[in-house]
Amino acid sequence: MYSGRLVGMALLGAMLGTAAIGAAQAAEPPLKVGLLEDVSGDLAFMGMPKLHGSQLAVEEINKSGGILGRQIELIHLDPQGDNARYQEFGRRLLNRDKVDVLIGGITSASREALRPIVDRTTTPYFYTNQYEGGVCDASMISMGAVPEQQFSTLIPWMVQKFGKKVYVIAADYNFGQISAEWNRKIMKDLGGEVVGEEFIPLGVSQFAQTIQNIQKAKPDWLLTINVGAAQDSFFEQAAAANLNLPMGSSIKIMLGFEHKRFKPPALNNMHATANWFEEIDTPEANDFKKRWHAKFPDELYINDMGYNAYNALYMYKALVEKAKSTKLEDMRKVIATGDACIDAPEGKVCIDPKSQHTSHRMRLISVGPKHEVTVEKDYGTIQPYWLGEIGCDLTKKNDKDQYTPSHLPSKS
Amino acid sequence: MSAELFSVFYQFADVFAFLILSAAGLAIVFGMMGVINMAHGEFIMCGAYVTVGLVNLGVPLPIAQILAALTAGIIGMIVEYLVVRRFYKRPLDSLLATWGLSLIVTQSMLLIVGSAVRGIGTPEGSFAIGGYTFSTYRLVLFGCAVAVLAGLYIIFMKTRFGVIARATMQNAAMAKALGARTGRIYSISFGIGTALAGLCGALYAPTMTLIPTMGATFVVESFVTVVIGGANVLLGTAPAAVFLAMIRMALNASYGQIIGQIGMLFAVILIIRVLPEGLSSVLVRRGR
Numbered sequence: 001m002y003s004g005r006l007v008g009m010a011l012l013g014a015m016l017g018t019a020a021i022g023a024a025q026a027a028e029p030p031l032k033v034g035l036l037e038d039v040s041g042d043l044a045f046m047g048m049p050k051l052h053g054s055q056l057a058v059e060e061i062n063k064s065g066g067i068l069g070r071q072i073e074l075i076h077l078d079p080q081g082d083n084a085r086y087q088e089f090g091r092r093l094l095n096r097d098k099v100d101v102l103i104g105g106i107t108s109a110s111r112e113a114l115r116p117i118v119d120r121t122t123t124p125y126f127y128t129n130q131y132e133g134g135v136c137d138a139s140m141i142s143m144g145a146v147p148e149q150q151f152s153t154l155i156p157w158m159v160q161k162f163g164k165k166v167y168v169i170a171a172d173y174n175f176g177q178i179s180a181e182w183n184r185k186i187m188k189d190l191g192g193e194v195v196g197e198e199f200i201p202l203g204v205s206q207f208a209q210t211i212q213n214i215q216k217a218k219p220d221w222l223l224t225i226n227v228g229a230a231q232d233s234f235f236e237q238a239a240a241a242n243l244n245l246p247m248g249s250s251i252k253i254m255l256g257f258e259h260k261r262f263k264p265p266a267l268n269n270m271h272a273t274a275n276w277f278e279e280i281d282t283p284e285a286n287d288f289k290k291r292w293h294a295k296f297p298d299e300l301y302i303n304d305m306g307y308n309a310y311n312a313l314y315m316y317k318a319l320v321e322k323a324k325s326t327k328l329e330d331m332r333k334v335i336a337t338g339d340a341c342i343d344a345p346e347g348k349v350c351i352d353p354k355s356q357h358t359s360h361r362m363r364l365i366s367v368g369p370k371h372e373v374t375v376e377k378d379y380g381t382i383q384p385y386w387l388g389e390i391g392c393d394l395t396k397k398n399d400k401d402q403y404t405p406s407h408l409p410s411k412s
Numbered sequence: 413m414s415a416e417l418f419s420v421f422y423q424f425a426d427v428f429a430f431l432i433l434s435a436a437g438l439a440i441v442f443g444m445m446g447v448i449n450m451a452h453g454e455f456i457m458c459g460a461y462v463t464v465g466l467v468n469l470g471v472p473l474p475i476a477q478i479l480a481a482l483t484a485g486i487i488g489m490i491v492e493y494l495v496v497r498r499f500y501k502r503p504l505d506s507l508l509a510t511w512g513l514s515l516i517v518t519q520s521m522l523l524i525v526g527s528a529v530r531g532i533g534t535p536e537g538s539f540a541i542g543g544y545t546f547s548t549y550r551l552v553l554f555g556c557a558v559a560v561l562a563g564l565y566i567i568f569m570k571t572r573f574g575v576i577a578r579a580t581m582q583n584a585a586m587a588k589a590l591g592a593r594t595g596r597i598y599s600i601s602f603g604i605g606t607a608l609a610g611l612c613g614a615l616y617a618p619t620m621t622l623i624p625t626m627g628a629t630f631v632v633e634s635f636v637t638v639v640i641g642g643a644n645v646l647l648g649t650a651p652a653a654v655f656l657a658m659i660r661m662a663l664n665a666s667y668g669q670i671i672g673q674i675g676m677l678f679a680v681i682l683i684i685r686v687l688p689e690g691l692s693s694v695l696v697r698r699g700r
């Protein structure tokens with residue numbers, strides 16, 4: 001009996017050995033990249049560049065030999081801006097297709113819908129948008145800019161240039177609410193005043209009352225963090241009513257390319273801080289734009305979401321090749337060294353070990369009456385420092401939580 | 413003070429125009445003909461896209477808007493002939509058929525025209541009263557809404573076509589027996605309804621972002637207005653819009669857009685509960 005089991009184990013070992021050799025000799029199976037981006041529905045105009053950016057990166061990486069010699073297979077599903085579909089498709093990609101990495105999501109609502117599902121797996125998840133910040137979750141790597149890179153630069157500049165009174169128009173969901181909270185905190189630190197805040201349900205397109213509320217409150221400038229095609233109608237209606245106030249935002253121009261979608265001068269005097277906008281004029285950026293437009297000649301604008309989506313695949317490649325593994329824990333060991341960097345079209349960007357967010361070179365841009373974009377200030381590289389400062393350290397502890405200025409980690 | 417008063421009127425006029433223009437076409441198609449037209453928003457979108465397309469070709473805005481309304485009307489008559497005609501006795505099936513149509517149209521537009529089209533800009537013109545500045549074009553919209561109401565009243569109450577149309581909607585078999593060409597009446601009525609939807613899109617096109625799903629922003633308001641207007645469409649839609657506009661305007665001004673939207677829909681629930689026949693049932697009874 002004993003010897004029988006031994007023989008069996010030896011046989012099994014021999015079989016496994018040959019199987020391993022066989023796999024090494026045959027072509028490696030492709031790496032599966034699951035992508036969830038809206039290419040229909042209210043946010044399709046932003047999601048399309050994200051899909052294109054991913055496709056461009058996959059094509060380039062595959063042409064130059066893939067990742068660790070394996071080709072990439074991109075599996076894209078379109079959740080159509082519906083959070084329930086995000087969850088359904090997320091489960092399908094993670095559990096049925098068994099993707100090696102999950103990328104995507106536009107709104108913060110869709111990201112928060114996906115995150116608990118990703119957390120139950122060991123699959124890495126890349127979120128490729130700028131957002132309201134604060135997610136401290138070991139499964140998630142954030143490629144976009146966060147408030148300490150966008151608001152902590154933009155708001156002091158707006159206060160200094162235009163004045164201390166701000167009126168906020170924000171989309172009524174977690175992104176708008178938490179961004180408005182950031183604005184309140186930064187304005188308080190600066191001794192400024194928030195003279196009005198209005199939260200708009202997604203899909204609302206009529207703003208005559210809002211415009212008059214703004215005129216009644218007499219702000220020096222507006223913070224516009226309204227989201228989606230319907231809410232963007234605000235700009236046209238405000239221009240028609242001759243509202244004529246300076247505006248600041250963390251999502252306009254580089255993300256929603258309103259200056260390309262609206263007739264000038266609707267976006268005149270808009271300001272934003274961005275790590276990418278198509279008007280960046282450096283050799284690396286121009287080379288990137290040339291490759292993009294060669295593949296997608298009809299692209300109206302290469303927005304920062306599409307750009308970050310492109311970078312996400314190169315960052316994934318860098319992490320996998322340094323870790324020599326597609327496992328999340330091995331990739332995180334690379335991140336923990338602080339050496340997870342790529343040379344992106346904006347310059348070198350690195351993942352911060354504590355928060356798994358990305359450093360960015362930030363520039364403040366403004367839009368003129370003919371919708372021309374000018375760079376007002378170059379801040380250089382800004383680290384995503386806030387989460388680390390408040391006590392999120394993913395190298396030690398996985399919080400799986402989203403923090404805001406009013407929801408900080410409990411001191412333990 | 414006068415600035416505040418004018419501001420209140422302006423806000424009321426703005427919401428009223430939005431409700432009337434988005435609901436007028438549906439009032440005929442759904443209210444009179446009983447077709448639950450889920451593609452109503454897509455006819456609005458059609459009007460908007462045709463307007464922007466024509467303006468980009470160099471056609472002056474007002475002419476582009478009229479042509480856009482006519483285009484939506486003609487497409488409506490084709491749709492009536494090909495699809496809707498088969499469902500007059502099956503209202504629930506017409507809901508499915510037109511919903512399917514709506515999905516096909518929005519997705520096709522996305523594939524053919526793309527996810528975003530560059531806007532054409534609102535016609536210049538603003539004026540100041542007190543500390544406020546207003547867009548002149550919004551008052552033009554209000555004027556158009558009143559004109560649409562007047563036009564509908566004249567067509568359906570004062571013309572021969574209107575009498576026959578109302579007779580057909582009430583009792584098609586009897587109207588046919590008396591010599592009315594009911595098929596044509598249905599076709600023309602549906603065409604007028606979709607032309608008005610197209611007009612709504614054409615009028616709002618300069619003020620909005622154009623995307624294939626833009627019709628959705630109008631659909632809830634239009635159905636709600638028609639439903640609480642009640643069975644008598646011509647007498648119901650206008651007071652329904654006045655009533656909803658007052659509620660929404662007051663709540664928007666005091667508590668913001670979220671409460672404005674919730675409050676308006678809450679009022680709708682109340683009215684349907686208290687007056688299942690809609691506002692026109694009260695008005696018509698008083699009139700008798």
